[in-house]
Amino acid sequence: MRDLSLEFETEFGTAKVLDRVTFTIGEGEVFGLVGETGCGKTVTALTVLRLLPSNAKITTGNVKFLGEELLSKTDAEMERLRGTKISMVFQDPATSLNPVFSVGEQITRVVRTHEDVDKRAAETRAVELFKRVGLPDPETVLRSYPHELSGGMQQRVMISMALACRPKLLIADEPTTAVDVTIQAQILDLLMELQREFRLSVLLITHNLGIVAETCQRVGVMYAGALGEVAPTKDLFREPLHPYTQRLLKSLPRPDARGQPLASIPGSVPSLIDPPTGCRYHPRCEFAMKSCSTRRPALLEHSPGHRVACLLYEGVTE
């Protein structure tokens, strides 16, 4: 994904939702995308699948998948790609599954749309997948409706559906936000197991740095529609460069800081309709300089594999 910029036409004006977002995900790699709610993580994911709402307009950039440009594909070509090469697990499994069809029907429908198999074969595959994702009594689950399953089970069904046609890239949009904490760990473990087993590339979207630390090889930090920093996970936690990343890491609760108030970042997320000029983070940045409000930092390599978009590292002093 290179230089992806995107705008939403809204009744309040044009929202510049993504600003030259650039990153790559290697084969079999888990890439984490972190950021606050509304910073453009989900929109980035939907762009890959070309599922943006009709008021969205891509202004610059391209998205390449296995060497092919996705943004210039026809709708029919995209339909063949969705669910087969690229699939997505959504945030809220309770509303992401159709309430009036059995989960078996929904998953076999996906299989049969993309592959020439009969209903029995599709059901057999669904049952195998249900077993693989740890659903008890898969035959019963097959005939269940979403409301008859718990949140964790629903998410396991979603994951089975995502894997049903052996995708190369799995986009997981906050897959554990809607389930409770004990289930969260199970779902994450399962995703990582399956990632290794199927050699999946994963784009994991989350606002939880803890999840990133446990699962991702590389991570991108997003702020107000722009990538601030992209780095191998280890490097990011050891040596965060971008002031926003630094504050973000400081705001994590720590056992040795017991009794002290949690650190937070002063100010609030800017409006995307009228974003700050220059670096979008500068109004909240403790190191902000004069030129930060006029010059937009580029995402430059600071050390091997570690890129940051901040004037502090571009040798600008004032």
Place this chain on the structure above:
Amino acid sequence: MAKRSRRGGTASGAFARFLIRRALLAVLVLLGVVVITFFLARVVPANPAGLWAGVHATPQELASARAELHLDDPLPVQFGYYLTGLVQGDLGVSIRTHNPVLDDIGDKLPATLELISASLLLAVVVGIPLGVYAGVKKGRWPDHLTRFLAVGGVSLPSFWLAVVFEMVFVGELHWLPSSGRFSDVLNIQYPLKTITGFLTIDSLIQGNLIRFGDAIAHLILPALTLALYPIGLVARMVRTMMVEVLGENYVRTAKAYGLPGRLIHYRYALKNAISPAIVAVGLSFAYELTGAFLVENIFAWNGIGQYAFNSVLSFDYPAILGTTIIVAMFYVIVNLVVDLIQSFLDPRIVLTKAEA
């Protein structure tokens, strides 16, 4: 939690209990309808005995008519007579036609049922795809066009439409017969046995294609006139629900898995969006049993609506009561059918759970 009937086991028992409870409820509703209609009909000052015996009746004849109709008994006693007859399936004798009311209704009801079924079939077959299409193309010209058609269908009065249709398709173009359910000549040439009372079905059963074509030709105009309102209603309801449902997460999921648009719209979304339209069709059905009388009148469609209308005009209270009870029964049945369809479409609706 009670399980649904499809799951077998104890569920079918629960389903039977549900049906029994609904049947008991229906009896109560019907009883209420009988009480209200019976006493309301007697409040109206009229002279049933005079109607019964005719204009030139002697005082003796009038007196015997009064005795025969139990008119000299107090009202509660009369009501007792009526209820006794009712539970034996006797709706009394029409004062106007001197036939048993049940025979009259049995005679006219199939004609109306055939007409309403045809018009509501049109409403479903035309209205639902129209609504889906408008919902998918929200804000673009197909949406505006269907809105225009729907508002037109809902607001044009049926008696006016009927007359216009007659003028155009019968008067000018001579494409279709003007009135009645069949042509008299064909009726003599190719007599039909009455099996269901639906001419289209009876002619098909007996393999009489000429009579079938004739029945269809007679059915088109009145059915179309009656259908325009429900077509518009159904189209708008489906459209509104579709717009809502298409914004749901599960529709996005379906798209994210590359399912084809037709499947998403007509299966995944429509099944979630169709419920209000089914209620509307059900209510239209019950309403049009007697509500269609204007259209029946214009097309000389000898149905139950016309019968009820004429009964009211001549204070034929056994007939009024009889048709009211039958129509109320249809309301109850239609409601039950609508509930069953809805629970079949949406597994989250559990009918067998105890209702408050």
